[in-house]
Amino acid sequence: MLFNLLHKGQSNCGNQTYAPHTYPLPNSRIVGGREAVPHSWPWQVDLRFRDNPLTCGGSLVRAQSGRLFVLTGAQCVDGSVAADWKVDVGVHSRSALEPDQKTYNVREFIVHQNYSPYYLENDVAIMKLSQPIAEGNTAYPICVTTLPSSDFWGQDCVVTGWGATVEGGEPSDRLKEVYKPVLTDAQCLTNVGGAYNAESMMCAGYLQGGEGACAGDNGGPLACKNSRGQWDLVGIVSWGFGCAREGFPAVYSNVHKFLDWINNETTDV
Structure with missing residues (x-):
């Protein structure tokens, strides 16, 4: 019942004045990746x-x-x-x-x-x-999701931040973005291991690595577009093994x- 209070103003959230890049661009990632359109997030x-x-x-x-x-x-x-x-x-x-x-x-x-x-x-x-x-x-x-993370499994969502563009590197001056698929709990457990707890976590990323969040991105949003065409906050950047390493998708706090x-x-x- 309580969550309904947060969403009574859901029409006044998750919209952008400045349109983001047309998705997807090849090889877009925060680690080494693509600058966002200014103020599109x-x-x-x-x-x-x-x-x-x-x-x-x-x-x-x-x-x-x-x-x-x-x-x-x-x-x-x-x-x-x-x-x-x-x-x-x-x-x-x-x-x-x-x-x-x-x-x-x-x-x-x-x-x-x-x-x-x-x-x-x-x-x-x-x-x-x-x-x-x-x-x-x-x-x-941004809107806060009313849906469990399972409703977004397989959907390409976006992570934004000024974090390092290479593992061990310096933060970015300009905001970066990366689109990455939300993975199932089973995929997260298989690839992340026992440190993954589905009671408070979710994960997203490409198993081949190369695209993802890094140091300085922690606390930032994992945003997925909802059925109304608005952006929902689905995850909060939390942790991972290095930055966009192969076989290790990033882990997020599960906002729902x-x-x-x-x-x-x-x-x-």
Whole structure:
């Protein structure tokens, strides 16, 4: 019942003013890959810890009140305090101060009570900001899926971020994107092994490797297009073995598993 509250405003999410690239382009990937059309993923935010120019990604989501908050990974914020964080919204190039770019302070963050830093289970966190986010063409929320991840098995979905473009490399200055198929739980268990827990995780990627998320992308969105033509937040970048290695698809927090928790923790946004 609770998840219905989060979705009462589902018509005001998951749309883009600036159309993304026509899918697919060959060899598109964040690791080594394709620059996104500027501001075509307006829910993507850059989370900065203290003086670090990029710590994690995150997604703008609309709360029951209509205001926006940030959904990210628990691993990004666990052990820190809210005053250490800045949220950059409306960013494409991190080195350029763009006309619509805004920076927000964090009032509070909430890490899932069952988060395991060792196993990266329940790797999800909420950031509440010190002032309302000004919505516009470059800052707009993604919808939160109402469907289980199994409804997206086999669908090509998109991951975005400023993470490293090669394993062990430096973060990207400009936002990158990669489309990758959502895999079944059986495929995830076979390829990832016992560290995969279907109770809080999902996975996506090409088993031949070469395309995927990397360091700095953690906490960012895995977005799938829904039947209404809007984009749903289905997963949150969590972990993997290296960056886009062959036979090791990336693992994401399964957003559908946390709908009630998200609603319970965002009533005061």
